[in-house]
Amino acid sequence: MRRSSIFLGALLLASGWARAHELSEATQTCLSCHVSVLPGIHGDWLKSKHSRTRPSEAMGKGELERRFSANSIPEELAHVVVGCAECHTLNPESHPDTFEHNGFKVHTLVSPRDCSVCHPVEASQFEQNLMSRAHGNLMGNPLYAALANSINGPQAVKDGALLQREPEELTQSDSCLACHGTKVQVGPRMTRETSIGSMEFPALRGWPNQGVGRINPDGTRGSCAACHTRHAFSIEVARKPETCSQCHKGPDVPAYAVYQVSKHGNLYNSIGNFWKWDEVPWRVGKDFQAPTCATCHVSLIVDPDGNPLTPRSHAMADRLPWRLFGLIYSHPHPRSPDTTGFRNSAGLALPTELTGEPVETAVIGPEELGKRLSAMEGVCSSCHSSPWVQGHFEKLKKTISDTNASTLEATRLVLRAWEKGLAKKENPFDEGIERMWVEQWLFFSNSTRFASAMAGADYGVFAHGRWDLTKNLRKMWEWLEEREGK
Ligand code: HEC
Ligand code: HEC
Ligand code: HEC
Ligand code: HEC
Ligand code: HEC
Ligand code: HEC
Ligand code: HEC
Ligand code: HEC
Structure with missing residues (x-):
């Protein structure tokens, strides 16, 4: 047959x-x-x-x-x-x-x-x-690899202790x-x-x-x-947010979740069917009226007469002034896409000190940061007036400094637990207070910042936002006070 x-x-x-x-x-x-x-x-x-x-x-x-x-x-x-x-x-x-x-x-x-x-x-x-x-940045950084192991390794109670083995390749x-x-x-x-x-x-x-x-x-x-799913390799698929949602959705990286509750996501969901997804170059106002992930991060955009506004970029970082995704703090964007080469003064492969100051050789300087911010603002300017855009980024800057301050407080509490022998710092990611600390920066601070950057307020407040950020810090504090016998 x-x-x-x-x-x-x-x-x-x-x-x-x-x-x-x-x-x-x-x-x-x-x-x-x-x-x-x-x-x-x-x-x-x-x-x-x-x-x-x-x-x-x-x-x-x-x-x-x-x-x-x-x-x-x-x-x-x-x-x-x-x-x-x-x-x-x-x-x-x-x-x-x-x-x-x-x-x-x-x-x-x-x-x-x-x-x-x-x-x-x-x-x-x-x-x-x-x-x-993304492979090397995770597996080639001893600290991040330890985080992966403490999440993926199988656990078992043995001799009265909860032990964890290294995860296997298939896991x-x-x-x-x-x-x-x-x-x-x-x-x-x-x-x-x-x-x-x-x-x-x-x-x-x-x-x-x-x-x-x-x-x-x-x-x-x-x-x-x-992003270019084979074998159609269609530009339409790459331009639609569902493509990015596959990876950018979880509580650590909720860009898509944020987008869905934003005005932009609402417009995409309501009237996106009528937009022209296959045009190159993509004419703002004519082919589409609100941005998707691709519009803000990748696409070549022209005005309705075909005059270029923003060049296409598969690097994406040329429109990214900051690294919002905090490990453990948010900071200016790293200079190199390979993040395994940085050392802070504690010798850890992190782009910031444990107290939050960026390692200068690891991150871009203020001039480059300004250039990238203007490039991103350039995308907004095809649909929004400048006070709207500036007002938006004022709020984002405030959110970055607020969430970093909150991470610093949480880090001080974990350091106190280590100093007093209430937790062991050998594996910084496995014990109760350490897990609370991880949630503080990985889930709640990140979520709050993503919500602020991409205008999806829900994720900055009650859905893994400021509510959890303040509640969890209090829990960490109470955990310590209790064990310190106060
Ligand atoms: C569903 C997809 C997905 C899975 C599964 C995933 N990640 Fe990620 N990870 C991401 C995305 C997306 C980013 C980038 C977020 C950003 O830039 O805002 C990221 C970034 C990171 C980074 C930052 C690396 C750097 O230096 O820039 C670390 C560390 C990390 N993830 C750890 C982990 C660990 C540990 C696991 C498994 C326990 C994991 N990730 C599983 C999607 C994923
Ligand atoms: C534009 C380049 C391109 C063309 C043209 C192309 N492929 Fe592929 N093909 C790919 C890519 C990319 C993958 C994904 C492989 C991977 O990275 O995992 C793939 C995967 C595959 C796989 C393995 C995936 C699976 O699900 O088993 C097969 C089989 C395959 N292609 C057959 C074909 C056949 C038959 C044709 C012609 C009808 C074709 N390809 C045309 C690029 C191409
Ligand atoms: C005589 C028939 C025949 C011809 C001619 C043929 N293929 Fe295949 N090909 C097959 C069969 C059968 C399979 C196995 C499919 C399966 O696993 O179900 C296969 C599998 C493949 C795979 C997947 C391999 C893997 O890792 O599993 C790729 C890629 C592929 N073919 C590409 C090509 C390309 C490219 C050509 C032409 C240059 C070609 N084939 C010509 C019959 C053919
Ligand atoms: C031999 C040359 C060749 C190779 C190899 C090739 N492409 Fe293409 N690609 C083309 C041509 C030709 C077009 C159509 C350009 C046009 O329409 O003007 C195209 C178009 C595209 C588009 C735009 C599609 C659209 O809907 O507008 C994407 C995305 C793309 N290719 C991705 C890939 C990826 C990913 C690979 C590797 C897996 C690849 N191509 C390999 C020649 C190639
Ligand atoms: C298969 C999973 C996957 C898909 C699909 C995906 N991403 Fe990512 N993305 C990641 C991971 C993982 C990282 C983090 C890499 C690291 O930090 O080492 C990342 C990082 C990023 C970054 C930060 C880049 C930088 O240099 O600072 C941006 C922006 C981004 N993704 C946007 C997108 C957009 C837009 C789409 C859809 C068009 C998309 N991603 C699709 C997994 C994915
Ligand atoms: C993280 C998602 C993502 C990945 C990975 C990605 N692209 Fe793209 N690509 C896009 C988006 C989004 C567009 C639409 C850009 C636009 O609207 O101008 C695009 C457009 C394209 C186009 C059509 C327009 C052009 O640039 O000529 C080609 C060709 C292309 N990509 C090739 C590639 C190749 C080759 C790779 C791998 C080296 C790749 N892309 C990896 C998201 C991605
Ligand atoms: C209205 C424009 C806009 C849209 C739409 C948008 N973003 Fe963003 N995105 C931004 C801005 C602004 C930032 C913050 C700039 C920075 O990180 O330097 C950002 C940051 C990010 C980052 C964080 C990179 C880092 O620094 O850690 C990722 C990842 C990302 N966006 C992915 C996405 C994905 C996926 C979508 C779609 C579901 C999306 N974005 C939709 C404007 C947008
Ligand atoms: C393609 C056009 C387009 C682009 C590009 C665009 N926006 Fe929008 N944006 C809209 C439209 C349309 C609305 C809905 C206005 C309304 O609420 O009536 C909107 C709404 C908003 C809102 C309202 C949030 C709310 O719910 O109150 C904010 C904030 C915003 N945009 C910020 C930005 C920023 C920042 C950028 C660039 C990073 C950007 N936009 C890029 C079209 C765009």
């Missing part, structure tokens, strides 16, 4: 459909099977721009209309559409996951380096984004690394039964995974598919 549909696929291709769509011979061979083997992938790809556009034609578009940033491309790729073979056989020599597959050297993980043959600007900007380092990849990205490793070739007989494929460890900072077998960082 399968074989007959494959025959049908081959017939269809031979009938001239393939020539009309300018498929390479290699891709025609892939499709002779893959029209029916994994038909969902084929159907998704058919809907993509890749299946319909030749690089030579994409390259010829005007600067602002372009969705293709390479200025030159190998001749054999220029005049055919981007099919299975154009992605899955690129750079075979740099892929340890390359395997012989029906006469082709195929790899499964199409990496940022592969995409960069046609999209070099996006790939090199993404290298500057914290997201591309890590199902937990933190689901978003931060795994390190994908290539194992031995294995023979597998498929619908058309047995075939050999390499075994992949740490896969499937589309974490933003995944370490790929070819040594590159990140997965473009985290």
Whole structure:
């Protein structure tokens, strides 16, 4: 049955459909099977721009209309559409996951380096984004790795004590690394039964995974598919907030939750159906009337007449003056997307001192901070007057200093517990008062700041905001007083 549909696929291709769509011979061979083997992938790809556009034609578009940033491309790729073979056989020599597959050297993980043959600007900007380092920033920082272990390690009561073991690889990849990205490793070739007989494929460890900072077998960082879901790779999907919600929603990072209760999110939900999601460049006022995550953080925006207002950026940090996400304090944005290299005066890999002052060599200076704030304000200015925008950021600055002050008080209480031997500082994340302290900065301060930055007041007050921040600090204080016998 399968074989007959494959025959049908081959017939269809031979009938001239393939020539009309300018498929390479290699891709025609892939499709002779893959029209029916994994038909969902084929159907998704058919809907993509890749299946319909030749690089030579994409390259010829005007600067602002372009969705293709390479200025030159190998001749054999220029005049055919981007099919299975154009992605899955690129750079075979740099892929340890390359395997012989029906006469082709195929790899499964199409990496940022592969995409960069046609999209070099996006790939090199993404290298500057914290997201591309998300695996190393977590696993390569002893303090953060200890936090991961104290959450993922299995617990058991033994000899009257609650002990915790190190988590296993599969647990890590199902937990933190689901978003931060795994390190994908290539194992031995294995023979597998498929619908058309047995075939050999390499075994992949740490896969499937589309974490933003995944370490790929070819040594590159990140997965473009985290936002550009394969195989449609549609700009519409990337521009919609649900794409980001997959990772930016929990109580530690509630950007999406905040957005949903903001006026902007309300407008998206109410009238977003009528917006134009596929236009490049994106015309503010004409194609859309309120921002999504992409608008404020990534998109190229032009006015209704097509004059450029804000350039596109896959680095994102060029519009981010601060690091709101406090570990443990909020601070000016880090200079480098690799956050493992900083040392504070206590020797910890943190961008701030335990008392909150930023480590100067770790974070951007006031001039760069001002530049980035203006870039973000530039996005707001296409819809809001300047007092509206300035008033908004005044409140955010106040929120940053208030929440940092609250974290400092909480940290003083934990230091007091350690000094008095009421808790052990060897693992700073496992005991009762330490867990309260973690919630203070990881959940409540972050939530309050995200709500302030992205105008979703609910998350700054009763939903993990100031209510919990003040209540929890009191609980920490009472915990200490009780044990100190006061
Ligand atoms: C003779 C039929 C045939 C041809 C030709 C063919 N494939 Fe496949 N391919 C298969 C089958 C069958 C599977 C296994 C699917 C499964 O696991 O269910 C597969 C699996 C794959 C996988 C997944 C490998 C993994 O890690 O599990 C990729 C990627 C792939 N093919 C790409 C290609 C590309 C690219 C081409 C063309 C250069 C191609 N295929 C040509 C039949 C074919
Ligand atoms: C965190 C989410 C995210 C990741 C990861 C991401 N992108 Fe994007 N990308 C976007 C958004 C949002 C847009 C829409 C930008 C706009 O509206 O101007 C976009 C647009 C694009 C476009 C179309 C417009 C253009 O820039 O020419 C290309 C091509 C692209 N991305 C390539 C990549 C590549 C290659 C990677 C991996 C190196 C990547 N992206 C990783 C979010 C992402
Ligand atoms: C624009 C580049 C591109 C094109 C074109 C493309 N792929 Fe992929 N493909 C990817 C990416 C990216 C992934 C995600 C791999 C990962 O990082 O985990 C992927 C994953 C896959 C997988 C493994 C995913 C799974 O769920 O099993 C298969 C199989 C596959 N592609 C087959 C195909 C086939 C068949 C075609 C042609 C119809 C095709 N691809 C066209 C980029 C591409
Ligand atoms: C061989 C060249 C080539 C490769 C490799 C390639 N692309 Fe593309 N990409 C294109 C072309 C051509 C277009 C269509 C441009 C246009 O319509 O003007 C495109 C468009 C896009 C768009 C915009 C789609 C839209 O709906 O507007 C995204 C996003 C994108 N590619 C992501 C990727 C990612 C991610 C990879 C790697 C997994 C990749 N591309 C690999 C050539 C390529
Ligand atoms: C659902 C997705 C998701 C999961 C699961 C996840 N994180 Fe994160 N993590 C994020 C996001 C999103 C950010 C960035 C937040 C921001 O920039 O506002 C982040 C940032 C971080 C950072 C900051 C790193 C730096 O130096 O910039 C640390 C540390 C961290 N997470 C620890 C963890 C630990 C530990 C776990 C597992 C127990 C975990 N995360 C699980 C999404 C996730
Ligand atoms: C697969 C999970 C995932 C998806 C999807 C995702 N992110 Fe992230 N994002 C993360 C993680 C993890 C980090 C933190 C990395 C670190 O600190 O090391 C992060 C960090 C960020 C940062 C801080 C970047 C910096 O350099 O300071 C911004 C802004 C951001 N994400 C916005 C977005 C937007 C907008 C989208 C959707 C278009 C999105 N993210 C989609 C996981 C994700
Ligand atoms: C109205 C514009 C706007 C919208 C819409 C928006 N953001 Fe933000 N975002 C901001 C501002 C302003 C900041 C604070 C600037 C900074 O961190 O330096 C921020 C901060 C962030 C950060 C924190 C980075 C850090 O410093 O820790 C992340 C992550 C983020 N946004 C993700 C998202 C996601 C995901 C969405 C959609 C669900 C979204 N944003 C929607 C304007 C916006
Ligand atoms: C594409 C247009 C657009 C952009 C860009 C935009 N906004 Fe808005 N914003 C709106 C609209 C429309 C409203 C709804 C106004 C109303 O309440 O009548 C709104 C409402 C708001 C509110 C009202 C919150 C409330 O519920 O009282 C704040 C605050 C806000 N925006 C701040 C910003 C900031 C800060 C930026 C830039 C980081 C920004 N906006 C970018 C269109 C935009």
